[in-house]
Amino acid sequence: MDARTGGSADVIRVLVVDDEPIAADAHAAYVRRLEGFAVAAVAHDGQGTLHALKDAQTAGAPIQLILLDMNLPDLHGLDVSRRIRSAGYGVDIIAITAVRELAIVRGAVSAGIVQYLIKPFTYAAFAEKMANYRQFRRQLETTGAKASQQDVDSAFASLRTPGETPLPKGLKEDTLAAVVGLLRGSTGPVSATETMEALGMSRVTARRYLEFLAESSRAHRGSRYGTGGRPESEYRWIG
Template sequence: MSHTEPTAEFLVLVVDDEPETARAHATYVDRVPGFRTGAIAANGHGALQLLAEAHAAGTPYDLVLLDMTLPDLHGIDVARRMRGRGYTLDIIAITAVRDLAVVRSAVATGITQYLIKPFSFAVFAEKLENHRAFIATMRSTGSSTSQASIDTAFSALRTTSASVSLPKGLISQTLEQVRTHLAASPARAFSATELGEELGLSRVTARRYLEHLAMSNSAVKQPRHGTRGRPEFEYRHNSS
């Protein structure tokens, strides 16, 4: 694994009945650091079978990219059967249909995000980054949580245009997650390595976000004393 990749890997199941489209989506998945396509299913029953096999083997999927128009089952039906079997993994719905009733049904089945065809890789990647930020926020809260933590977690799933003004390669949802993590422990200073381990990011990625926060005065950067070799920096929330 390269130094620019997040340390945590998300295993993704791609479900689409069009082979070329499925392969394209799988390629998109593998282009996003920290995400890997585990398998491709061409229909709903095949997807459910793959999920069952992975669950039985103790290697469950983390995310499903689920096309809504499948030859045997509607995507909504697949999602309902997944929930009925106790699979709690997140689902990103993919469809060319812009029917509000379908969108509402998707939300009701626990589908967390929606992609309307056709979409660019940038839009696709942002949805996966939203998922990463959501999971990182939920994990960082521990066994109990607060209203603010829940709000922050779900806000990560909402794509915003704020990322447009960020430096290339930075995602607004991940930036907000880093900012929130610092603010939650105002008296603590984090190195890029420490923050990356807690949020599931590589050291290099965590450092880029921390540097951006320091440049915008949202974080205070200072040398960490007592370290040997190359100087190490630490970052803390700027409460001033």
């Protein structure tokens, strides 16, 4: 097990589960590169996963997220998920697996798995899924005891990448990816004018893509006041 943990209450404690030590180490290294996440433990089979959850709970530092391989030497990932739910652990699960069978994917949904990431994948794809998950948690945590339909829709929309959200007519996947890349790589909010200049598109087009990301809860829209006193919208990537 890996005892490394974060020092902030906002840090999401992660249990990495994979039967292949090299893959487990790689996924743990990916987690450590992400702000707001910490590796709480690493397990290589189903029983080890259940023991790690119990140990963390007993120590008063419960695990909040499991990165779960489906093909484990003693238990299938779906069986592990069901046992976790039966035991009453309030932990989220992201399946990280090479399994592509539709029956398994459906089973993952019914077992309460919130995300499904197919191997092999790049660090960028992994970081995207984790950022989506973190935003999902944030939105649920800031919602009151009773959620509105908009609260629920917004939280679940945050689990999807922009490409998974149906694009309005006239928007293109490659252009959207470029705008997302610009926002993610920026150290601060970006305006439509700055997007236009960076990506070589019209200001109207830039604003359409930025507004789409804001409306689908992928970016935060704010106001910026220039020297002329007129406010201009600015957009910051969430997560």
